[in-house]
């Protein structure tokens with residue numbers, strides 16, 4: 001469909017990208033309706049993947065945050081009122097939580113919503129510049145409504161952050177309503193198609209019914225009423241964090257690997273054996289070491305995403321169906337830590353493979369810079385990564401306490417209550433590639449790192465230091481512990497289960513598993529907190545394991561890349577089309593650049609006078 005073409009994407013301005021994205025979303029809606037895809041989840045996933053929806057289609061915040069939040073936190077009446085018009089774009093919504101001064105610390109938000117019983121209205125106010133909403137997607141130039149997160153005041157008491165639906169622009173001519181100042185926050189590192197915006201509200205009144213009130217409400221007389229558990233409020237956030245692992249981390253890293261690996265079997269450079277033809281760059285050991293571990297990581301993240309989603313669905317059903325909240329804390333910790341780990345590892349991976357493409361990796365036309373600039377934002381949104389790791393660390397430290405007092409632990413941290421063996425049984429580099437030896441090594445490491453952090457925290461507290469000082473002074477160790485614990489459990493144990501149980505006969509996946517182990521075992525040796533553990537095998541051995549494991553699957557690299565099944569249009573990269581015709585395509589695309597097609601005003605204004613003056617003297 002020509003409307004979905006990405007042909008000139010790299011030559012567009014921020015405004016053109018935004019306009020194109022709006023055109024695509026409207027057209028997409030029509031197509032989905034025609035094809036009866038609107039309520040089909042797998043069709044939606046397929047569509048997102050095919051269209052590079054996250055990079056090219058507008059209203060992501062509207063559809064993946066605004067609508068779901070109303071569904072989760074609204075009453076049936078509120079859902080019936082707001083969701084149908086939102087679904088067909090009769091209204092467009094944004095999720096306005098972050099302020100200029102506060103993103104992470106929600107109790108610090110300054111926006112207020114004060115109930116006025118005489119008018120049965122809330123009055124929304126942002127009194128300081130620091131309280132202005134800043135960053136919400138789809139706000140700058142599109143939204144007619146905002147889901148504003150504000151401190152609720154009623155009967156002169158503050159009840160904390162609550163969600164309010166506020167109309168901000170006219171439905172007739174799109175002009176800001178009285179008391180509303182709204183605009184676009186300007187150029188960003190990427191995501192040019194999204195109109196992230198600012199919003200300032202002064203004495204804006206909304207009806208009492210506009211506070212989303214499935215779990216809490218203000219009655220007509222101003223009394224604050226709370227219903228059931230507000231723990232369910234976490235759910236949208238947890239859901240988005242689990243989605244980021246597959247939709248952002250796994251997808252973006254895999255695309256970058258496809259581009260870089262295809263290019264590395266087309267490009268030849270230098271001479272290895274004197275007089276012989278130039279080798280493909282992938283046939284240099286150093287290039288293999290840069291690319292293949294990243295490909296293994298991309299596959300790993302794919303499976304991590306699947307298993308995290310499966311766990312989410314299981315917990316969601318337990319809560320919704322039986323009111324069983326027992327796994328919510330574990331899910332919350334896993335989602336936070338895995339989100340941080342996955343976005344961190346994939347972002348670093350994309351940058352590594354980008355550089356592995358030499359100069360062409362720096363050209364937008366390679367497709368790699370925009371993959372990076374889109375992906376890197378996920379390290380900050382939906383929970384800044386360090387903050388996420390520290391959230392997981394709290395869960396780990398609590399689990400450790402429970403283990404010490406003899407209570408049972410959730411599956412993902414069960415290893416904390418088991419006495420770990422004190423010596424590694426690997427004697428040869430290939431021994432580490434035995435998943436079971438490797439898992440033992442990893443559990444040993446995770447439990448050691450978490451115990452170290454927990455012990456330091458406890459001992460600081462025991463010297464009489466205040467809790468918060470002790471926490472601050474242990475937080476580097478705590479964040480590391482969270483990173484390692486995720487690696488230990490989801491990254492590896494779950495993965496091994498997937499690889500070996502689901503794909504029994506697949507040799508390529510078995511090899512990939514070994515590369516993953518190789519990659520991790522190297523990090524293990526470098527950062528190990530337990531020097532005694534690998535005595536006898538030593539650091540050199542784990543480096544050998546790593547090199548050995550990577551070389552194992554050089555021959556499968558291209559088929560493993562093709563197996564992701566991205567079309568040329570999805571990759572939109574001049575250097576890595578399926579036909580391998582990199583140089584021609586690069587030349588063809590560069591020639592289309594506006595800089596080559598339009599007249600060059602700098603010539604007329606500056607160069608011509610200089611050059612012509614010089615000529616007269618020659």
Ligand SMILES: Cc1cc2nc3c(=O)[nH]c(=O)nc-3n(C[C@H](O)[C@H](O)[C@H](O)COP(=O)(O)OP(=O)(O)OC[C@H]3O[C@@H](n4cnc5c(N)ncnc54)[C@H](O)[C@@H]3O)c2cc1C
Nearest residue numbers: 095096097098102103104135136137377380381382384386
């Ligand atoms: C592309 C993009 C889209 C976005 N879309 C939206 C949107 O639609 N709606 C919306 O409301 N917001 C949105 N945001 C905002 C985003 O949610 C916040 O930027 C994010 O939550 C981080 O908050 P912050 O910017 O205040 O960073 P801060 O929290 O100030 O982080 C800065 C540094 O402080 C550190 N830090 C903060 N707290 C702690 C702590 N307790 N312990 C240790 N270190 C700490 C962090 O680790 C970090 O290194 C978006 C942001 C981006 C980049």
Ligand SMILES: *[C@@H]1O[C@H](CO)[C@@H](O)[C@H](O)[C@H]1NC(C)=O
Nearest residue numbers: 083084085086087088089090
């Ligand atoms: C969208 O839905 C609303 C309410 O459900 C309806 O009133 C409106 O006519 C619909 N608009 C379009 C363009 O379909």
Ligand SMILES: *[C@@H]1O[C@H](CO)[C@@H](O)[C@H](O)[C@H]1NC(C)=O
Nearest residue numbers: 314315318322324325326327
């Ligand atoms: C509660 O849910 C968890 C999974 O989330 C499950 O393991 C546990 O058995 C359930 N408990 C009850 C009482 O149903």
Ligand SMILES: *[C@@H]1O[C@H](CO)[C@@H](O)[C@H](O)[C@H]1NC(C)=O
Nearest residue numbers: 468469470471472473474475
């Ligand atoms: C937190 O710890 C760091 C390093 O130990 C210290 O420099 C800083 O002052 C501490 N912060 C607070 C608020 O105590």
Ligand SMILES: *[C@@H]1O[C@H](CO)[C@@H](O)[C@H](O)[C@H]1NC(C)=O
Nearest residue numbers: 460465466469470472473474
């Ligand atoms: C916290 O750490 C800093 C720097 O490491 C140190 O100077 C300070 O004494 C520590 N404070 C406490 C209370 O341990």
